[in-house]
Amino acid sequence: MRIEYVNPFVEAAFNTIKTVLGVDLVRGKLYLKDTSQPVLGVAVLVGLAGDVEGRVIFDMEKETALKIASHMNGETLTEMDELVKATIMELGNMITATAVTRLQDLGFSFDLTPPVLFSGENMELANSGVEALIVPVDLPQGRLEINVAIRERI
Amino acid sequence: MNENKHMSNPSDVEETVEVSELKIITFTLAGKEYGIDIMQVKEISRMMEFTYIPNAPFYVRGVYNLRGEIISVIDLRLLFHLPLPEKELAESEEDVENLIVLQFGDYYLGVVVDKVDKVCSVRYADVQSAHPLFSDISIKYINGLVHHDNRLYILLNVNLLADGESAGGFGSEAVSISLEQMTPAADKIQKTFVKRIDEEPPVKEEHEGDLHEVSPSSVAAESAKTEDDQALFEQFTAGLESICGFYVNEWSYRAVYDAFSDYLKKNGSAPNFHTLSEYAQLLPFLTKEEEEDIWSNEYFDAIKSLSFDTSDKNFNVWVSWCGYGHSAYSLAAALLSKKSDLPLRVWATDDDLLKISMGPNLMIQNIDPSSPLIDYAEETKNGFKFKKNLAEKLLFEYHSVENGNQFPKMKFIVAKGRTSYYNKEKAGKVIFELCSKLDNGGYIMVADYESLPESDFRLIYSGSMRIFRRI
CATH class of the missing domain: 3.40.50.150 (Vaccinia Virus protein VP39)
Structure with missing residues (x-):
């Protein structure tokens, strides 16, 4: 992945989460991955198009999703209902949009697709042939993994 | 597809999250066993009478009409210069052939093999990289080796077949094959690991004294010794791996092997090193600083x-x-x-x-x-x-x-x-x-x-x- 894309995503994730949730975060070590990997339980996917093609996946456990949604809505939510899903998708959308805005300031043109949420047990993400940047974020609510794969259109 | 696999194999369900399974179709070419990732196989069939195409490369058997779809058919045995089974030498045009139809996107390619064997599941983690000297076929066609049921399968990289055909990559293959043809294909199969190395034509090196030519006669004279030497060499490379983190591969093999055999010749015994600096005396590149500077x-x-x-x-x-x-x-x-x-x-x-x-x-x-x-x-x-x-x-x-x-x-x-x-x-x-x-x-x-x-x-x-x- 182009080095210019890495920071906007990392910064966007941290600033957005900090602002929205008002919590302190610990950034894990960034790394690259290509093999298929388990999905923790809830995954939000936002597609990218334009000068590049790619996608961003926000992956977390169901518990984490519920806690984040509870925090953002100011109430205790215990079921994966519409409100929780909409909240988590919105979070994914906000982070990606912030990153894309930053990238546009740098002269790259990106478009977003509407976020899609997947949830279920024992899911696996087949990622073969696509190298992804993994940005692990440790929240008080649990771990959120941001999985960014972008490639240049040639 | 993945989901079905999990269901059909309930005992693996817990593992599959961590361990990705790979299903391969196995087949034989000149008595050796090979495998292809099943996801790239469209179907298996027996066919005859391929339509011959004039001026095609020698390994192209022709084209075949697969239910209205025209597919090109290549013969892996010809491509890899392996011997054809006896009967087919006589009447190769007429005989029924075992064909594996591969799919690359919406493009199909038929490959002729000796015998299609079975489908087996292996784990990605068990696939090892192939030693460059292991096989009779060019390393670039090999994805790795996998051990299953006491048998060793060579996993073929079939994408290269598709690439090669569209990008004209086979042209270069033809050159390398014509060199290989000088030794009879059947004989090559019998060659041992050690012999293969010594029979490779020596690298022409003008500037470096430590790379020497091995003449065929000296190889014959020393052939009894080489078995022992090979075991010593393996010990030596094992030390390189554990002490220096240096894994001898097809690119670095020659330099390491030549340095090792020089040492053996000079000292009469194999090097017995315990530290990186000892190894570096024999192989100076181990401690050479990585250059982080503009080119000279x-x-x-x-x-x-x-x-x-x-x-x-x-x-x-x-x-x-x-x-x-x-x-x-x-x-x-x-x-x-x-x-x-x-x-x-x-x-x-x-x-x-x-x-x-x-x-x-x-x-x-x-x-x-x-x-x-x-x-x-x-x-x-x-x-x-x-x-x-x-x-x-x-x-x-x-x-x-x-x-x-x-x-x-x-x-x-x-x-x-x-x-x-x-x-x-x-x-x-x-x-x-x-x-x-x-x-x-x-x-x-x-x-x-x-x-x-x-x-x-x-x-x-x-x-x-x-x-x-x-x-």
Whole structure:
């Protein structure tokens, strides 16, 4: 992945989460991955198009999703209902949009697709042939993994 | 597809989250067992009467009408120069053949094999990279080896068949095969690991005394000894791995083996080393500092002497493990000073995020006035900065070579001295990635101890680094 894309995503994730949730975060070590990997339980996917093609996946456990949604809505939510899903998708959308805005300031043109949420047990993400940047974020609510794969259109 | 697999095999459900399974179809070619990833197989069938195509390469059997779809059919035994079964030699045109139909996107390719065996499940983790000397077929067609049910299967990289056909890659294969034909194919199968090594034609080295030629007669005389020597050599490489983190692979094999046998000849006993510095005395490249600097003029002169095909729309080059990017800027300047309007694009990649992040804004403290880079740099109060006309050609990517990439074919690749620091499993993948991205007639720059297989590459330059050209 182009080095210019890495920071906007990392910064966007941290600033957005900090602002929205008002919590302190610990950034894990960034790394690259290509093999298929388990999905923790809830995954939000936002597609990218334009000068590049790619996608961003926000992956977390169901518990984490519920806690984040509870925090953002100011109430205790215990079921994966519409409100929780909409909240988590919105979070994914906000982070990606912030990153894309930053990238546009740098002269790259990106478009977003509407976020899609997947949830279920024992899911696996087949990622073969696509190298992804993994940005692990440790929240008080649990771990959120941001999985960014972008490639240049040639 | 994945889901079905899980259900059919309930005992594996817990494991599959962590361990990805690979299903392969196995088949035989000249008595050896091979496998192909089932996801690339459309169907298996028995067919006859392929329509012959005049002037096709020798391994193309013809085309076949598969329910209205015209597919081309190649014979793997011909492609790999393996002997055909007896009966088919007599009436190969008429005989019913075992055919595996492979699918690449919406394009099909039929491959003829001796016998299709079965489908078996293996784990990705169990796939090992192939030793370059292990097989009778060119290493570039091999993805790895896998052990299943007491049998060893060679996993074929069938994507290369599709690539080769569309990109004309088989042309180069024909060259290497004609060299191989000098030894009878059936005889080759019997050759042992050790013999294969000694019978390879010696590398022509003018400048380095430590690489010597092994004449066939001396091999015969010493053949009794080589069995023991081989065991000693394996001990030696095991030490290299555990002490130095250096894994001998197809590129570094020759340098290490030659240094080892020289030592053996001089001292009469195998080296018994326990520290990195002991190993480094025999193999100086182990402790050679990785260069994080712009190229010396030797490199620029070497590039200057090469001839490039610049007729394509784009001229893509790849600097793998570029670190901070010094070598990427150097290569770009070297190429642009040959031809200033070259449609150059440099992919500079590294898996060290801290280093590669510096790439786009790299500053250099000092540039020799005689270096071609001086024309592409401007002095600022903090040092030299590269001009936009050079910097805009470069694309810095955070990328691990072993993960694969979508890069286009490259005219020049810099891959110096890193492959041997990947363990055996990864090295095969890394070398494959590098070789598969190199265009025919493209150049690859490697470290001074690395040798690329002579079947596919020709040594063009040898000095403080080496440049090979793909043939």
